[in-house]
Amino acid sequence: MIGTIARKELTELSRDGRFRLLAAVILVLAVASTAAGWLQFTAVSRQHAEAQRETREQWLGQQEKNPHSAAHYGVYAFKPASHLSIVDTGLDPYLGVAVWLEAHRQSEMKFRPAQDRTAIQRFGELNGAEVLLVLVPLFILLVTFPVFAGEREQGTLRQLMSLGVAPRLLVAGKALGTLAAVALVIVPVSALAAVAMAWASADSYLAADVSRTVALGATCLVYFLVVTGVGLAVSAWAPSSRVALVTLLGFWFATSLVAPRIATDVAGSLHPTPNAAEFQRALDADLSDPEEARQRLARLQAETLTKYNVTSLDALPVAFSGLSLQSGEDHGNEVFDRHFGRLHDQFSNQARVYQWAGLASPLLAARSLSMALAGTDFEQHRHFAKAAEAYRRDIQRTLNDDIARNQRAGQPYLAGTELWSRVPDFTYDAPSIGWVLGRQATALTVLAGWLTLAGALALLATRRLSATLG
Amino acid sequence: MLEARHLTKRYGTTTALEALTLTVSPGEVFCLLGANGAGKTTTINLFLNFVDPSEGQALVNGVDVTRAPLESKRHLAYIPETVMLYRNLTGLENLEYFAALAGSTDLSRGSLLKVLERVGLPADAADRRVGGYSKGMRQKVGIAIAVAKGARALLLDEPTSGLDPKASNEFSELLRQVSGDGVAVLMATHDLFRAKESGTRVGIMKRGRLVALHGTDEFSHADLERLYLEHMHD
Ligand SMILES: Nc1ncnc2c1ncn2[C@@H]1O[C@H](COP(=O)(O)OP(=O)(O)O)[C@@H](O)[C@H]1O
Numbered sequence A: 001m002i003g004t005i006a007r008k009e010l011t012e013l014s015r016d017g018r019f020r021l022l023a024a025v026i027l028v029l030a031v032a033s034t035a036a037g038w039l040q041f042t043a044v045s046r047q048h049a050e051a052q053r054e055t056r057e058q059w060l061g062q063q064e065k066n067p068h069s070a071a072h073y074g075v076y077a078f079k080p081a082s083h084l085s086i087v088d089t090g091l092d093p094y095l096g097v098a099v100w101l102e103a104h105r106q107s108e109m110k111f112r113p114a115q116d117r118t119a120i121q122r123f124g125e126l127n128g129a130e131v132l133l134v135l136v137p138l139f140i141l142l143v144t145f146p147v148f149a150g151e152r153e154q155g156t157l158r159q160l161m162s163l164g165v166a167p168r169l170l171v172a173g174k175a176l177g178t179l180a181a182v183a184l185v186i187v188p189v190s191a192l193a194a195v196a197m198a199w200a201s202a203d204s205y206l207a208a209d210v211s212r213t214v215a216l217g218a219t220c221l222v223y224f225l226v227v228t229g230v231g232l233a234v235s236a237w238a239p240s241s242r243v244a245l246v247t248l249l250g251f252w253f254a255t256s257l258v259a260p261r262i263a264t265d266v267a268g269s270l271h272p273t274p275n276a277a278e279f280q281r282a283l284d285a286d287l288s289d290p291e292e293a294r295q296r297l298a299r300l301q302a303e304t305l306t307k308y309n310v311t312s313l314d315a316l317p318v319a320f321s322g323l324s325l326q327s328g329e330d331h332g333n334e335v336f337d338r339h340f341g342r343l344h345d346q347f348s349n350q351a352r353v354y355q356w357a358g359l360a361s362p363l364l365a366a367r368s369l370s371m372a373l374a375g376t377d378f379e380q381h382r383h384f385a386k387a388a389e390a391y392r393r394d395i396q397r398t399l400n401d402d403i404a405r406n407q408r409a410g411q412p413y414l415a416g417t418e419l420w421s422r423v424p425d426f427t428y429d430a431p432s433i434g435w436v437l438g439r440q441a442t443a444l445t446v447l448a449g450w451l452t453l454a455g456a457l458a459l460l461a462t463r464r465l466s467a468t469l470g
Numbered sequence B: 001m002l003e004a005r006h007l008t009k010r011y012g013t014t015t016a017l018e019a020l021t022l023t024v025s026p027g028e029v030f031c032l033l034g035a036n037g038a039g040k041t042t043t044i045n046l047f048l049n050f051v052d053p054s055e056g057q058a059l060v061n062g063v064d065v066t067r068a069p070l071e072s073k074r075h076l077a078y079i080p081e082t083v084m085l086y087r088n089l090t091g092l093e094n095l096e097y098f099a100a101l102a103g104s105t106d107l108s109r110g111s112l113l114k115v116l117e118r119v120g121l122p123a124d125a126a127d128r129r130v131g132g133y134s135k136g137m138r139q140k141v142g143i144a145i146a147v148a149k150g151a152r153a154l155l156l157d158e159p160t161s162g163l164d165p166k167a168s169n170e171f172s173e174l175l176r177q178v179s180g181d182g183v184a185v186l187m188a189t190h191d192l193f194r195a196k197e198s199g200t201r202v203g204i205m206k207r208g209r210l211v212a213l214h215g216t217d218e219f220s221h222a223d224l225e226r227l228y229l230e231h232m233h234d
């Protein structure tokens, strides 16, 4: 019965020129955005792999020099792109995907095509996620608005209602028909994207990507069901298909275009972040306080002399310069932890507001999930930034320890390949899907709530159909 | 098969139907006559549970239509003044869809075509889209849906108004066949001639009340017309 209803909806749609045009437009946009995402992904991953190799080669190929010079020489670390970033580039264009690691400094990430924008979580250019989560729902609403209202106007609704079809079957059938129409557009594109992903994946990340891909597919499906439910409910409730259309366009406009901007503004004002210049100024003030540095050095000196039970720095069995460099690092790290911690906490809070804003617009919950699954949300940016920073600190400690151990007062000290190769190459393991979804509990709950609500509304409206037949 | 018990429907202060009590048995064709606004459509809407009664009950096969709206419709078929179909689907596809939703199981192309043939739809029309159908063809598809459904009661609301005499005659002929199979028919109509021809009983309604009830074999056509006009007069 459900299948029969769905098939009839699909047959009618496929014979409707307007539907075919609409489907073609969505198809073209979806293919274009997937292709653009794929090109971007392959180009960027190739560049990254190359740059990563180069930075390593340059590091290992350094001539003999003092380890501290090497520390200033620095290396790049790149955030590996998940294949799903083809679909959702998320915040990567705003937050960057590479970080420069050098002595004394925790850096912000680089390569931010959207550098000039200030607020985090502003929607970027047309990427796959936007086609999927903004345009496809519009398509769904354009398909669903006449489903009941149009049948009422055509008079077929009376015929239909005279048959004694259970409302829940009617809703399920019409919903299935709508989703089948969506599938007609989405499935070819998804297949294309899957092939592109497989093509692009020379190696590693694919296994982890499968579960994320499935979860992303499920997210889209649930969101489409929500939109379909709303569409059917409004179509059943509306006195005319014109009213249904206007109402649904209003819903789409409010939830897909207005809500994200409002959510961004609300998140920003609830959890404000300093602009780059302010942040830098505050950081610098804490980092290079001459009085603090003087006291810290004096304290380090006293402690070291006591520890080795000697009276002058020259009598130390270790190079004091190595110790003082590391002490400077330790101090810097504390300051970085405080400043970046505060900044990143604010961004995390903003992202959380965004998930809660899903209560007002299911799109926000769905988008939050899609970015998270694509590995391009803030939490995974932070996860990477932490790993990269830990790597930087390891490098510094290795080099400073080497100075402390090997440098002799009054003599130049040069280290070589042996030391450089003692610094391991940077490796990064993206967090598991459990880790990711654990941080999306709000979005998941909110989306499930929307699904329940939309389903209940559609059912309720269909139950009332016969009474409102007029 | 169809039974109304003190069936009453009020819209605000107007009483669209007042305490209608009526039984239509299998094989009977009951014709509701009456001026516009007499309450004929209201009666049919009440049997279909499209509107809720203010008082009384409508029963189909002994089942109260408000208590079991889905079950009561299992035996019903409805043919309005113009049978509304999906214009982008063919006649056959429309029949298949409605028959499937009505719960009939034999949906093979062969048997559906046979039903269409039985109701007299031109053979080449079955695979044409309904958008180009004449009203007579639509009414035939309506009967075909009822036949495919295996309906045991038929509710018709002025099904022949606007049909040309030939189409109207064909329709009445179909109706006679269907009722010959033991279907109870309740038909609202303005066509006294058709009522006399294909009806077994007529009821005359006036301002929501059934004012006369007679077997069609009691009168000639002229008598029926006189009776009708007498009741309309005042
Ligand atoms: N939805 C409605 N709201 C208010 N009054 C109605 C409604 N439907 C019918 N009526 C009134 O009920 C009466 C009977 O109407 P109806 O059953 O359609 O008559 P008929 O079909 O015999 O022409 C009329 O006076 C009509 O105006």
Ligand SMILES: [Mg+2]
Pocket: B037, B040, B041, B042, B157
């Ligand atoms: Mg009427």
